[in-house]
Amino acid sequence: MAATIIDGKAFAARVRASVAAHVARMKEESGITPGLAVVLVGQDPASEVYVRAKGKATLEAGMNSYEHKLPAETSEADLLALIGRLNADPAVNGILVQLPLPKHLNSDLVINTIDPAKDVDGFHISNVGLLGTGQKAMVPCTPLGCLMMLRDHLGSLAGMDAVVVGRSNIVGKPMAQLLLGDSCTVTIAHSRTKDLAAVCRRADILVAAVGRPEMITGEMVKPGATVIDVGINRIERDGKQVLVGDVDFASTAAVAGAITPVPGGVGPMTIACLLANTVTACARANGLAEPEGLTA
Ligand code: GUN
Numbered sequence: 001m002a003a004t005i006i007d008g009k010a011f012a013a014r015v016r017a018s019v020a021a022h023v024a025r026m027k028e029e030s031g032i033t034p035g036l037a038v039v040l041v042g043q044d045p046a047s048e049v050y051v052r053a054k055g056k057a058t059l060e061a062g063m064n065s066y067e068h069k070l071p072a073e074t075s076e077a078d079l080l081a082l083i084g085r086l087n088a089d090p091a092v093n094g095i096l097v098q099l100p101l102p103k104h105l106n107s108d109l110v111i112n113t114i115d116p117a118k119d120v121d122g123f124h125i126s127n128v129g130l131l132g133t134g135q136k137a138m139v140p141c142t143p144l145g146c147l148m149m150l151r152d153h154l155g156s157l158a159g160m161d162a163v164v165v166g167r168s169n170i171v172g173k174p175m176a177q178l179l180l181g182d183s184c185t186v187t188i189a190h191s192r193t194k195d196l197a198a199v200c201r202r203a204d205i206l207v208a209a210v211g212r213p214e215m216i217t218g219e220m221v222k223p224g225a226t227v228i229d230v231g232i233n234r235i236e237r238d239g240k241q242v243l244v245g246d247v248d249f250a251s252t253a254a255v256a257g258a259i260t261p262v263p264g265g266v267g268p269m270t271i272a273c274l275l276a277n278t279v280t281a282c283a284r285a286n287g288l289a290e291p292e293g294l295t296a
Contacts, residue, residue, distance in 0.1 A: 002253065003227075003252070003254075003255075003257055004257065004258040005253075005259060006149055006153055006259065006260045006261075008145075008149065008260055008265040008268050008269050009268045011149060011269065011272075012145075012271070015273070015275075015294065016057065016060070018276075018291065018294060019294065020061045022279050022294075023279055024062055026283070026288060030286065032282065032286055032288070033062070033064055034093045034279050034281075035065070035091045035092050035093055036054070036093065036094040036120065036274070037068060037089075037094065038055060038065070038068070038096045039070065039082065039086075039097045040068070040069050040070070041070045041071075041072065041074050041079065041102055042072035044100070047098045047100075051067065051069075051098055053271060054096070054274060055067050057271050057275060058275065058278070063275070063278060066086075068082060068086075076104070076105050076106065076109070076110070079097075079105060080113050083095065083110065086118070090285075093278055093281045093285055094118055094120035095114045095115070095118045095119065096274065111124055112125055117138075119138050120274055120277040120278050121138075121141065122137060122141070122144075123140065123169070124138075131177050137296075139174065139178065139277070140174045141269075141270045141271075141273035141277060142170065142270045142273070143171055143174045143178055144276070144296060145266055146175060146228045146230065147179070147296060148269065148273070149228065149260065149266075149269060150205060150226065150228065153258055154205075154226060157179065159183060160204040161185050161205070162176075162179040162185065162186050162187070162204065162206075162207070163189055163200055163202065163203035163206050163207070164176045164179070164187070164189070165208045165216065166188075166189075166190065166207075166209035166210040166211070166246075171209040172188060172209050175207055175209065176188050178296055179205065184205065200216065200221065201220060201221065203225055204222065204226065205225065205228070206226070206228070207230065208228070208229050208231060208245065208247050209246065211231060212246055213231070213244050213246070214246070214249075215247075216246055217248045217251045217252065218248065218250075218254055219251070221256050223256075223257075225255075225256050225257060227247055227259040229245035229261075229262050229265055229266065231244070231246030231247070231262065232262060243263050245262030247259070247262075249261065249262070273294075276291065276294035276295070279294065
């Protein structure tokens, strides 16, 4: 049985079109244009690529984009002061501080200085607590994108066995909370899990977010399961640099019912969900109707 390939690029395009339609309606009905501020400290080349892509996508959705590029040696006080100004600016509905930050800056302190209502990454401890207690939160973009794809492919997730491999604050833990919120029976597995293969084989929904190239193989997957591959690993194969996920695609696609590819699966959904979170934050800040289908 060959698995269905879940096309994240096509689905992300639909989400972005839905965001753009909501933004257009917001502008027309209330004269408000959502705005996203992205802060980059230093010149990490990968981060510069991400920040450029986020700014371009924000403009394409009809929203305002504010880029703040600061030198690597920026002091913590200066960065916190900038966040304070963005918190107070009514034109800014979302604030994203690109991670990782240079080592002399305390990331937790910086993230927790962002107004939780503008925290479109969903990393602020208030949003972590709201998500964990089933209250209205800003939800981290990557797990939100995974949830949207799962709902789109499977419909109701209630009662399904879900296994999340990886326990990071950015993906694994919030993913598990979201699946619990949709009434799955959730297991979080990690590097110290005993008999990982047996745990994974129980999963109707298997989410791989460990950052280890191709570690999930076909024999670890229940026939017919839906497999979401969050990994993006650059490896050398046959003398060439290639991108692979945390899932061994060929052996898993032979067993699974559906699978997201790398690239073209979860990746494009992350930016789409950042745009969705920005329009959601703007709607909440202004007491307007929230976009349907774009929240947890
Ligand atoms: N660096 C890599 N991924 C992310 C992300 O989702 N948000 C932020 N702020 N920084 C990142």
